[in-house]
Every structure is written in C-alpha cells, then in structure tokens.
Amino acid sequence: MVEWQEIPGGVTAPRGYRAAGIAAGLKPSGAKDLALIVSDVEAIAAGVFTKTQVRAACVDYCRQKLQSKSGGRAILCNAGQANAATGEAGWEDVRESARLVAQTLSIPLDEVFLASTGVIGQRIKMDALREGVPKVAAALSDTGGDSAAEAIITTDLVTKSIAIEAQFGDRTVRMGGMSKGSGMIHPNMATMLAFITCDAVVSSQLWQDMLRRAADKSFNQITVDGDTSTNDTLIAFANGQSRTPAIVKEGPEAEKLEAMLTHVCQHLAKAIARDGEGATCLVEVRVSGTASDDDARKIARTVAGSSLVKSAIFGRDPNWGRIAAAAGRAGVNFEQENLRIKLGEFHLMENGQPLDFDRAAASDYLKQQAAGEYLKDDTVSIEINLGYGSGEGFAWGCDLSYDYVRINAEYTT
Template identity: 45%
Template sequence: MKVINGNIASPLGFSADGLHAGFKKKKLDFGWIVSEVPASVAGVYTTNKVIAAPLIVTKNSVTKSKKMKAVVVNSGVANSCTGIQGMDDAYTMQKWTADKLGVDPDWVGIASTGVIGELLPMEILKTGLSKLVVNGNSDDFSKAILTTDTCVKTIAITEMFGRDEVTMAGTAKGSGMIHPNMATMLAFITCDANISSDTLQLALSKIVETTFNQITVDGDTSTNDMVLVMSNGCTLNPEILPDTPEFEKFSAMLYFVMQSLAKKIAKDGEGATKLIEVEVINAPDTLDARMMAKSVVGSSLVKTAIFGEDPNWGRILAAIGYAGIDIPVDNIDIYLGAIPVMLQSSPVHFDDEEMQDVMHADEIKITVDLHAGDASGMAWGCDLSYDYVKINALYRT
C-alpha cells in the first residue's frame, strides 16, 4: 500500500469540481464527484432519529439502484428540519443533477451541510449546478464541502491486485457536532476496483465501527452524517469477492483511508489545539475496549485538562469508571505518552519536565491497560478550548 499525492478524482474514471455558488458569502460551497461509468456504491448514515432530507433521498436511491454516477454536495445550508418543502427541494436537487448528466435520478447522491432549519435557496443551487463541469478542479471539491473546518481532509493510496494497480481516495468534512455514531460529518471515498455494491457495503459497514464511529469532538450527533463509497471497476481487475485474500486487501485499503480521515476530523475539531488518541489494551473484548476508549476521549474534563496541558490522570480514571464496562478496577495502568501515571491502580511519581514535553505536543496519546483480557480498541478526539464555545455561540451570527 502506498500513499500518493492525489485527490478524490485520483482513481480511474472519476472527476470532480467545486465552486462558489452563493450558499455562503465568499468561500467555495458547491461541488460534485462524477464517475465515467455507473459505480457500485455503499453508504452509512446518521443514527440520529432526526434525519436531513438529502440523506433520506440518497439512502433510498442507494438501496434501490445500488449504482451511482455522481454525488452533488452543498455547504452552508443543511436542508435539515425543513419539512415537506425540504424533501421536495432534495428531490429537485437530485433530479436537476441527473438531468444535467443525462442519467437516472437514482444514480445521483446528494448531501448538504451547514445551518439546520433553513430551506435551500433553489435559484442559487440551480445557477451553481449550471456552472459545475465534468473534469473540473478536483481539489476544489474538498474545499467546497467544508463548514467550520480549518483545512481540507484528503487521502489517496494505491495497492497492487496481481498486475492491476487499484487506487482509492477519500475526502471528508467535519469539525463540530462530531460524536458518532458519526457526526456533522460527510465523507466520500472513490475507488477504481471491480467490486459489487453488496461486497462494498459489507466492508464499509464493518470498518465504520472502528474508524468514524470512534471519533468524538463534542458529544453531539448531527442530522446530516453520511459516508458514501463508490467503486467503478475502471481498473478492470477480477471482481473482488467476500472471504478472499483480495477482499482482505481491499478492506485494509478502506480501513487505512477511513482511519486517516477520521483522525483528520478529530484533529480539526472546532477550536481544537490537540489531537487525542486513546488506546485501551488487554480488555475483555474489542467492543469493551472501544467503548472505554470513547468514554475517555469524550470526557469534557479530560478534554479540558489536555487543553490546559494538565496531566490530571484522575479524570481519565473517572471516565474509565463510568464507561459501563464490568471489569475489575484494582489493576489498571494509565500512560500519558510513554510516561506511566498509574500502575496497578496506584499513582506513580513522574518527572514534571518530561511530562510537560508530552503535554505540550499537538498530539497526545493516552494508553489504558486493563489487564483483563487480550482485546484492544482505539478512539480519537480533540481538546476542548475557549474557541469551541465562541465558534458555536456565534455560529449563525
């Protein structure tokens, strides 16, 4: 597997474009990804019971057609909690895109992100759609989907399948309302491998649990979360089938892309200054380890301590205790970086200067050893700063 300098259109047969349509005042806010041929598609969606109109439309189309030719995305307006009009607008957004490309509407996915409770400005959408082109500026797509993000989030890799080189690329947005099961998070992944939609869904549904579903910024789950994977077979490799070495290799590619994007989202949390990675080891089972890691990384007290560069490991232990995992608590080790702060559930003296070097870094790893099994799990998040409150207090104004 090799990381390459690419973008969402790096796989064979894909193109993308992005532009400023007017959903936002100045920044790019509208874009699409287009496949030369109908691609196999798989998706996962928010678990929030309030689901935005674009997600309902896209999910229904993915389930019905199992093929996708394009996905079109706007930022600035979420088209969520907008009633019957919002659903009508979502279907119109899908149909207008399909008409422009000359394809069945069910071959078009749509997504929106931004302010909840506002209707899509349809004239702006129509004008923006008229300006999108196939084989446009692919890098601009990753910029057009951002809201409060401070940077684009992309990754592209290649892997050999026999004599065939398969390319996979991903891009995502997400900064606040990040508490999966997913978050105000959109992620799009393209690939040129020959794989069916059902097999693609099998891989995606499994991998999302240990990647996007293991990040948290603020404890809120959005109405617009979605991950879409499209694979168009333009590499012409033999079809990748379940329970084969090729499927395992493909799954490893997908895991790498999704974990990379998940960590980029966590690091770019609203107001964040540090990425927090929590690894729980020697747990009774994998789910216990994952849930405990997520409990620690989601603790507001842990997050504020990390922001203040305070090695307050007692807060970590408290988050372990309320994670809902039934384990003995008298033999737990906790490490900040490589420095032990608790061994066998007892405090350990550490050098303050060495610890400050650890806490001052922009990426902090917390390791929890439960000594209660052989399973492990990881989660990612960010610190909680003054700027998080400022950004969200003034989001609409």
C-alpha cells in the first residue's frame, strides 16, 4: 500500500527550503544555467559521488566537505562547464564559488555544496558566476523549485522533478527532488546530478546509509549509453522542519522514510533513462528468481545496457535471443534450463526454450509503447526469471536510436 502522495513544488515542497534558477551567461544559448537551493536552517547532508578517476573539482570538494562535516545549507549548481580535468585552476574556481555563496547568503563556508555540468575540460566562466550568484540568491523563493530544475539541464529535453508527502504520526513529512541527465548515463555511484530535500528529523549516519541504499536501487540501475560522467553527484538535505520525532535508528519510521527516499530516487532515475538522448521509450527490466538482490540487479542492468537489446527495441523487434544472451553474460551463475523471459504480456521463453508467440503483435506492443505518454504508458517491460531464489531487482534504460549518434556527433561533451 502506497503511504505517500505526490504534491507540487519539487525541491521547495518540504518546509524551510527556497530555490531559484537564472540565466547567468554560462551557456552560449542564453538559457537558464545557474541554480541555487537553500535551507533556512542547517540541514543534515548526505552525498554519493562518481567513482571515476577523472573527476570534476566540485566532486572532490563535496566529498572532502562531507568527511569533516555532515551539515549543509546551500547547493549551487552551474550548467555549461563541467570544470573537470581543469587542474589547480579549476580547484580555485570551486573554492571561489563556495566563498561567493557563503558571503552572499551570510552562512558558513563549510555549509556550501557545489555541482557542475557541461563540457569536460572547460572551466566555469567565473566572471559570469560572480555576477550570477547575487542574482540567483535574490531570486530565491519557496516556489522556485521548477526554475531551479530548469537551470541544471543540458541536452535534456525535459526537466525532472518530484515531491511527495506522508504522515508520520500526527505530522507530515515532505520530500522533493530534481535531477538532470540525458547522455553519458551509466552511473557507478548515483546519477549525473540529483538533489533531494526533506524536512524530516534524521541522524546523519542513518541518512547517509539510506541515501546509499536508495542510490543502489535507482540511479545505479539506469543506463543510456554505457558512459559514466566525471561529475556524477547526488546530494540530499534533511533539515528537520517537519518537527517530527527524530529518527535515529532502524525501525518502522526509518523504513518508511527510506521507502520515500527510494521512491523519489527511482522516479528521477527513470525520468533520466526515459530522456536518454534520441530515445523513444523507457525500458524497464525486472529480474527475479536469483540467489540475491545484487545478482538480480546485475542481470537487469546488463540487459538494459545491451546495445543489441536497445537496438532491437528501437527496431520494434521482439528479439528474445538478445535478451537471453545479455542475461547470460552478466556474470551471475544460473541454469539456462530455468530461464523464463516475457516482453510485456508476451511469453518468449520458458524453461530455457523459445515459445511460439505472435511476433507481429509483440512488435506492435513495442510500437505502442514508443508512442505512449512520457513516463506513463511509454514503458517497454522485460521480465526475466531464473527460477531458483528469492532475489529481485530492476534496471531502467531506453532504446538506442539513430539520433543518439547524431546528437553526440554534433555536440561536444
């Protein structure tokens, strides 16, 4: 039973948060390119970041900050320049960016988090940022979630945000989130960029543990093109403004809060996968019957990331052989005699053997999903069962179209 409901507002839906997004001149297009999220009080902060060895300066800055302090008040995100592989000069740009935010908001320097997205190897346009920080701070509003979500996108076709609320005793807890991502999506941590706000009262270690587990069930299970970003950042604030009793240990209240967090993360993750560059549909792969959830997630992610599976879906070809082959190379031991595969309602394989099915109707199913409404009825469902355990896992991806090559051939990342 769902214990929460969706509400408007994005990252500003929870109590005590303001946000804004402006055009600061960082993008050549003149579109919004600078976002700021601020908590009215110091919040418990948690983060998950890319594991790549080639990282943006802001990633190292935030990781180091969390090692010394788990509190935060502000998140500044610039779009246009990734500030990755920019050496000591890029690191100085990050430090100056944090100082600008701290001075403008009159908050401690160590309560500022930073994120960047854009072209690798390009430093932030600091002249534009110096002028932009006071402007975005002046624009902060408790209804500014949508403008902030717009200011962090690059090749995205749509903004990505969500907010939910649930009852904890006689009080309401709210949680909001926003993310960006469309290409270079195959996270080895969390996501491209995602920011989550919450007004619950929760201990710092518990919040960090919840976020890491939620990331493993969401952002770490999406793929568009197999490429991990240099800037992957997931930051979550919990500022306690709901005035609910503090959640300091595992139990029913902690489980409920983590379920909310996982739901928000999965919604944002699926939105990223659906908005994959050139994509026409979302692909959801569910794997069950494995020895562990980790095994199931590994198989699901391998199938969702298979270029051959993705190409078949774009070609509206119900090619079960490509699905089976991808499952088999995922690095998980299973008996192929137990393998069962479904595409939507079409049973393609049972007990490791192909079944007779209406190929034309299955192809029509793929066409119908590609024509469906965004994130509602545009999902191609693949179900795989290995038949010997209780493990279960999901992964999300998209089809691979001609446009993916065109977009990335014409666009420098």
